[in-house]
Amino acid sequence: MGRRGPAPKPTVLKKLAGNPGRRALNDQEAKPDTTMPRCPHHLNAVAQKEWRRVARRLHKAGLLTYVDMAALAVYCQAYGRWVEAEVMLAGSGSELVVETPNGYPMQNPLISIVNTTTKQMLDALAEFGMTPASRSRIKVDPPNKDKDELDALFSRVGKRVKVSNE
Numbered sequence: 001m002g003r004r005g006p007a008p009k010p011t012v013l014k015k016l017a018g019n020p021g022r023r024a025l026n027d028q029e030a031k032p033d034t035t036m037p038r039c040p041h042h043l044n045a046v047a048q049k050e051w052r053r054v055a056r057r058l059h060k061a062g063l064l065t066y067v068d069m070a071a072l073a074v075y076c077q078a079y080g081r082w083v084e085a086e087v088m089l090a091g092s093g094s095e096l097v098v099e100t101p102n103g104y105p106m107q108n109p110l111i112s113i114v115n116t117t118t119k120q121m122l123d124a125l126a127e128f129g130m131t132p133a134s135r136s137r138i139k140v141d142p143p144n145k146d147k148d149e150l151d152a153l154f155s156r157v158g159k160r161v162k163v164s165n166e
Contacts, residue, residue, distance in 0.1 A: 037069035047080030063128050075124030082117035085110050
């Protein structure tokens, strides 16, 4: 028997939402490598373009880590297939019903592809807080440009900085 109830929300999303349930946060949650993953080469061209559009933004928000590559790739590939199916559907005159070789009417198979990829995209989007409803539950501090620049400076300099009392 599988697990019951909704999948638990990641702690990072609970923190961003301000922990509205006021339940104890999991302080032992796995903390994956925060390195930004590279775009997989097997994605189609449209999917790669979508990866470039969202990956850096998700990573900067703390929602994309190295181990999340496959989850984002699923979204991007579904997006690429959705765009391809929509273009093909528009090219076929947007016919919702087509005729089988035997002369019977049937739903255009592209409609099934559009519906399936739409569901896959929406499921993946919600995982990353990329839908209006999932995003409305997240609270983030506005970016502090000065702090980011200082963090970058200190990370480059590392421990080589010495403070003198002269």
